[in-house]
Amino acid sequence: MEDDFDQDVLLDVRRLSVTFAGGVRALRGVSFQVRAGEVVALVGESGSGKSTSGLAVMGLIERDRGAEVSGEIRLRGKDGDEKEITGLSERELRALRGNDVAMIFQEPMSSLNPIYAIGSQICEAIRIHRSVSRAEAARDAREALDLLGIPNPDRCMVSYPHQLSGGMRQRVMIAMALACRPRMLIADEPTTALDVTIQAQIIAHLKRLQRQTGMAILFITHNLGLVAEIADRAMVMYAGEIVESGPVADIFGAPRMPYTRALLQSLPRLGVTRASGTRIEAIPGNVPSSARWPSGCAFHPRCRYVVAGRCDASEPMLEACDTGRHRVRCLRWRELEKVAS
Amino acid sequence: MLTVVVRRLLLAVPNVILITVLLFFAVSGLLGSPAALMLGEDANRETIAELNASMGFDRPLIVQYLDWMGRALQGDFGRSYTTQERVADAILPRVLPTLELAFLAILVATLGATVLNSLAVGRRVVQPVIQILSVLGITMPNFMIGISLIFLFSVELGWLPSTGWSPWSDGVIAHFVHILMPVLTLSAFYFGSFSLVYRAEYEAVRRRLYVQVARAKGLSATGVSFKHVLPNSILPVITYIGISLGHLAGGAVVTESVFSVPGLGSLFVNAILGRDFPVMLAVSMFIIVGVVIANLLADLVYTLVNPQIRLD
Numbered sequence: 001m002e003d004d005f006d007q008d009v010l011l012d013v014r015r016l017s018v019t020f021a022g023g024v025r026a027l028r029g030v031s032f033q034v035r036a037g038e039v040v041a042l043v044g045e046s047g048s049g050k051s052t053s054g055l056a057v058m059g060l061i062e063r064d065r066g067a068e069v070s071g072e073i074r075l076r077g078k079d080g081d082e083k084e085i086t087g088l089s090e091r092e093l094r095a096l097r098g099n100d101v102a103m104i105f106q107e108p109m110s111s112l113n114p115i116y117a118i119g120s121q122i123c124e125a126i127r128i129h130r131s132v133s134r135a136e137a138a139r140d141a142r143e144a145l146d147l148l149g150i151p152n153p154d155r156c157m158v159s160y161p162h163q164l165s166g167g168m169r170q171r172v173m174i175a176m177a178l179a180c181r182p183r184m185l186i187a188d189e190p191t192t193a194l195d196v197t198i199q200a201q202i203i204a205h206l207k208r209l210q211r212q213t214g215m216a217i218l219f220i221t222h223n224l225g226l227v228a229e230i231a232d233r234a235m236v237m238y239a240g241e242i243v244e245s246g247p248v249a250d251i252f253g254a255p256r257m258p259y260t261r262a263l264l265q266s267l268p269r270l271g272v273t274r275a276s277g278t279r280i281e282a283i284p285g286n287v288p289s290s291a292r293w294p295s296g297c298a299f300h301p302r303c304r305y306v307v308a309g310r311c312d313a314s315e316p317m318l319e320a321c322d323t324g325r326h327r328v329r330c331l332r333w334r335e336l337e338k339v340a341s
Numbered sequence: 342m343l344t345v346v347v348r349r350l351l352l353a354v355p356n357v358i359l360i361t362v363l364l365f366f367a368v369s370g371l372l373g374s375p376a377a378l379m380l381g382e383d384a385n386r387e388t389i390a391e392l393n394a395s396m397g398f399d400r401p402l403i404v405q406y407l408d409w410m411g412r413a414l415q416g417d418f419g420r421s422y423t424t425q426e427r428v429a430d431a432i433l434p435r436v437l438p439t440l441e442l443a444f445l446a447i448l449v450a451t452l453g454a455t456v457l458n459s460l461a462v463g464r465r466v467v468q469p470v471i472q473i474l475s476v477l478g479i480t481m482p483n484f485m486i487g488i489s490l491i492f493l494f495s496v497e498l499g500w501l502p503s504t505g506w507s508p509w510s511d512g513v514i515a516h517f518v519h520i521l522m523p524v525l526t527l528s529a530f531y532f533g534s535f536s537l538v539y540r541a542e543y544e545a546v547r548r549r550l551y552v553q554v555a556r557a558k559g560l561s562a563t564g565v566s567f568k569h570v571l572p573n574s575i576l577p578v579i580t581y582i583g584i585s586l587g588h589l590a591g592g593a594v595v596t597e598s599v600f601s602v603p604g605l606g607s608l609f610v611n612a613i614l615g616r617d618f619p620v621m622l623a624v625s626m627f628i629i630v631g632v633v634i635a636n637l638l639a640d641l642v643y644t645l646v647n648p649q650i651r652l653d
Contacts, residue, residue: 058557090562097559110550115572115647124568125558160648176558 008035010184010216011057011101012074016086018052021066024290026052028240029071031318036076036183039210039217041227041248043263044237047287050220053237054186057218058103059085059093075101078183099129102177106189108170112161118145119157122176129180144175148205167198171205178209185210188220203230224267228252233325236260239288239298242318246326256321256328258336259283259299297331305336346637353633358410360629364622365406378616379422409622418623423615428623431608436627438506439604443593445524447582450531455575458540459566462547471536478533483592487526487599494522504601523600527592531585535578542574549573576647583639586632 011034018027027049034040042050052061057075061067073085077100088096105111113121122141126132132140138157145153148171161169170190177185187206191199207230210217219231227234228248235245236257244257255261262283285302288294294301300311316331330336372378376392393399397408412419418428454475461467478486495503501522507515546552547570555569556562590606597606605624612620644650 060553060556094559094561097557099559103557105550105554107550111554113551113555113569113573114649117648124555124560128559162649173554176554 009033010036010038010076011218012072013053013057014072014074016053016056016071016073017069018049018056018061019068022291025293026240026290027056028293030237030240030242031071032235032242032245034184034216034218036216037210037214038233039219039231041219041221041231041234042237043221043224043227043234045222045287047290048237049240049290050237051188054103054188054218054220057085057101057184057186058097059088060097060103075184078181095129098125098177098182099180100182101184101186102180102182103186103188104170104173104177104190106192108166108173108190108193111173112169114161117158117160118164118172122157122172122179125176125179140179141175144179145172147178147209148172148175150175165198166194167201170194170198170202174202174205174209178213178215181213182215184216184218186218186220189222190219191226192221192223199226206230224252224263236263239293240290241298241329242327243299243329244327245318246322250322250326254322254326256326256333256337257299257330258303258305262302262304297329305332307332346641349637349640350633353630356633357626357629361410361622361626362406364625365409366402368618368621369402369405372616372618413623413626419619421612421620422617428619431620432605432623432627435603435605435608438602439593439597439606440631442520442523442527442596442602442604443589445520446527446592447531447585447589449524450528450535451575451578451582453528453532454535454539455571455578458536458543459571462540462543462566475533475536478529478531479537480533481529483526483530483595484599486529487522487596490522490526491599504599506601506603520602523596523602526599527589527596530592531582531589534585535581538577538581539574542577543570546570546574572646576643579639579643579646583636586635586639590628590632 013033014031016027016030017025019025030049030053032040042053044050055061056069057073061069063069069086071086074082075085075096076082077096083092083096083100085093085096112118116124119138119141122144123134123137126137126140127134130137142153142157145156150156150168150171156164156168156172161172164172174190190206191202194202203226206217209215217230219226221227231248233246234248234251235242236251236259237243238259244251244255244260251260252264255264262281265281266283283302288298288301294312296310296312296314297303297316300306303311306312311331314331316329318327318329319333320327321333376389376396376398377384380389380392390399397405400408409419416429418432420427421431424431457471461471481489491503494501502519505519507519509516547566552565552569555565560568593604594606594609596602597604598610601607605627608620609624611617612624
């Protein structure tokens with residue numbers, strides 16, 4: 001990696017590959033970095049490997065069920081030590097999960113254990129990593145709920161999950177994830193299951209907390225609108241690989257990879273009516289099966305710029321373009337620059 | 342909560358009436374004249390008729406039933422035909438051994454099924470062993486398990502007494518040495534069926550998102566199993582306990598006979614063999630009331646485990 005490596009790097013993933021039992025290659029040599037305090041979006045359709053990337057950073061890929069993980073995941077912990085996650089024992093991973101890196105998930109409705117009160121679930125997260133009394137943990141849990149703008153934290157503490165709305169539960173999940181003040185948060189589609197108005201509230205809270213605490217967020221989403229809203233940098237994933245990455249302005253302003261362009265064109269836009277001739281363009285076809293990716297460029301069967309004998313024959317590399325922080329994985333990006341935009 | 346309990350107990354009243362009516366009429370029809378039974382085959386007609394009249398057996402059955410029920414509600418269950426002992430006196434000392442046996446059997450079955458299966462899921466050697474034990478427990482008849490245990494631990498190894506009972510007053514160890522095999526015998530079926538129910542639920546629950554969340558907090562695999570998966574998987578087992586209670590009473594009867602436990606079960610078997618009508622009726626009523634109360638308890642436990650469920 002010639003990417004500038006400095007002390008600020010919190011998470012450094014190198015050539016990460018994950019193969020699940022049955023030969024499903026979910027990730028194929030993914031490399032990226034997240035700096036302290038940075039919000040990086042991981043964008044892609046379902047099945048592209050973005051959630052697997054998040055789980056791998058948490059050390060939650062279940063190897064005992066036949067999953068294979070290769071490559072390196074270096075994470076700088078709260079103590080400043082660098083840990084290589086793929087090489088840690090389960091015991092070491094436990095010390096790290098929730099403490100150095102925490103994760104929030106897509107479904108707030110099923111993320112909380114239905115039989116325990118909210119307070120006890122947050123206290124559990126606190127007491128796993130810090131030897132504090134129950135009373136102290138409860139005080140911190142209440143504070144964490146307060147931080148998320150929950151109207152009546154004392155009542156919330158003794159409520160059960162089924163008594164709360166989806167948006168409230170996702171705030172609880174965030175409070176729980178941040179209870180041990182991790183420097184790295186993985187947010188796996190945290191707002192997908194919520195109403196749009198609630199989505200905006202949750203995003204606003206995440207942005208505010210990110211500014212206040214200076215934590216880094218790896219924001220996994222399929223929603224490009226949210227990317228523009230929250231992220232500094234975006235990485236587009238397709239078929240278990242990163243196909244384009246760069247500052248959000250570059251990705252949105254000058255997308256290089258035909259897949260990214262297609263994604264952006266598939267967004268509905270205000271002010272563009274059917275009468276003017278433009279339609280929302282869907283990307284033809286589906287994400288290929290992860291058991292057998294296409295040869296050459298994985299996107300070539302769906303790409304409108306495909307050149308037979310070239311795109312299906314050789315695999316493109318992730319190359320730097322423009323400023324150098326913008327990278328693209330396409331054999332034809334130089335030629336296409338003239339064609340489009 | 343209290344009103345629910347009261348309402349459930351009141352609902353049990355017609356249950357008890359219905360079952361005792363059925364029992365009263367069916368058994369009276371089958372047994373024929375109680376006086377003939379008491380006096381034996383050689384008695385002449387006049388003495389039988391005389392006794393029938395003096396004991397009120399010549400009255401219509403419905404009158405006899407109401408008479409019996411009226412006395413039963415005052416704690417008077419009549420006298421045993423065979424021993425002339427007051428039925429209440431015969432039953433009371435036998436209630437505790439049966440209750441203890443049934444309670445311990447359900448406890449052992451529940452703990453065994455939940456804890457062993459929680460530990461075993463995903464382990465290559467342990468899991469099949471527990472599965473085989475579960476299936477054995479379900480398929481082997483109760484008395485056969487009892488006899489097999491006696492053969493192994495009493496006859497071959499000589500570790501445990503084959504039959505008999507030792508009250509608490511003889512010491513805790515002697516008590517448990519005697520109750521161990523009856524408890525294992527009675528619990529075998531429930532261990533097996535609870536295991537099947539529990540394991541299916543456990544497999545489903547451990548795929549839930551909140552289980553992954555618990556792992557993401559940094560909780561150990563055992564902690565996740567016992568704190569998050571087990572309490573959520575145990576609900577169908579509690580339901581199953583409630584359903585099993587009537588069946589359990591039947592199992593206790595057989596088990597007590599095999600091991601000569603001085604409980605309600607062996608009293609009931611002897612009453613049937615001796616056609617001892619008052620004892621049969623009284624024991625049935627005790628068992629019905631016991632099952633109703635235990636069912637209610639199971640429902641109350643259910644609400645304690647799962648805050649989403651309210652009884653009303």
